[in-house]
Amino acid sequence: MIEAICGINKVCAHERAIELIPEDFFWNPLDELAPFGSDEGDIALLEFRVWKREYPMSPVYECLTWIIESVGQMKVTEYNDSILDRGLLRAQVEDVQFDDQQFIYTLDTTLIATGFGQLVDEGVIDEVNKPIIQRALERQQIWAEQFEFWDYKDEYISRLNTLKRLLKIA
Numbered sequence: 001m002i003e004a005i006c007g008i009n010k011v012c013a014h015e016r017a018i019e020l021i022p023e024d025f026f027w028n029p030l031d032e033l034a035p036f037g038s039d040e041g042d043i044a045l046l047e048f049r050v051w052k053r054e055y056p057m058s059p060v061y062e063c064l065t066w067i068i069e070s071v072g073q074m075k076v077t078e079y080n081d082s083i084l085d086r087g088l089l090r091a092q093v094e095d096v097q098f099d100d101q102q103f104i105y106t107l108d109t110t111l112i113a114t115g116f117g118q119l120v121d122e123g124v125i126d127e128v129n130k131p132i133i134q135r136a137l138e139r140q141q142i143w144a145e146q147f148e149f150w151d152y153k154d155e156y157i158s159r160l161n162t163l164k165r166l167l168k169i170a
Contacts, residue, residue, distance in 0.1 A: 008026075008035075008042075010027050014119070014121060017123055021119075033152060035163065036117075041113040045113050067107070067110050067114060083139055089104070105143065107136075109136075111136040112163065116170075137167070
C-alpha cells in the first residue's frame with residue numbers, strides 16, 4: 001500500500017501506471033490542470049488512500065459513491081448522462097444560487113483523481129468505475145467550455161482528452 005504522504009510520484013506508483021502514462025503533466029503535483037495538481041485532486045488522492053487503508057476489501061465503486069453523495073450531495077443514480085446536458089450546465093453556471101465550483105468542479109475533480117488514483121496505486125481502474133470517471137471528464141470539458149474568458153481552457157480540455165484516452169486503456 002502506498003503511503004498517503006507520498007502524493008503523486010512515479011517513485012511510489014504502480015509500474016503499470018508508469019508504463020501507461022508517460023505524460024509529464026499527469027505526474028506533476030504543482031500543475032493545477034493535472035489530476036493531482038489542484039488542491040481538490042491532491043486531497044482526493046490522499047483521502048482515497050486513507051479510505052483504501054480503512055476499507056481494503058471494499059470496491060472502489062463504494063468510494064466513488066460516497067464522493068458523489070457527500071461532495072455532490074446527490075444520489076449516485078443522479079450522476080448520470082443527464083448531468084452532461086449543455087443547457088443544464090449553462091443554467092447552473094449562470095445561477096448565482098448554484099455553487100458550480102463545488103457541485104461541478106470539485107465533485108468531478110475528486111472523482112477523476114480518485115479513479116486515476118486507483119490506477120496509480122493498483123495499476124488498474126475497475127471497469128465499473130469507468131463510466132463515472134468518463135462522465136466526470138466529459139462534464140469538466142463542457143464546464144470548461146462555458147468559461148470563454150479562461151486563459152488555460154484549451155490546455156485543460158486537451159488534458160481532459162488525454163485522460164479520456166488513458167481511461168480507455170487503463
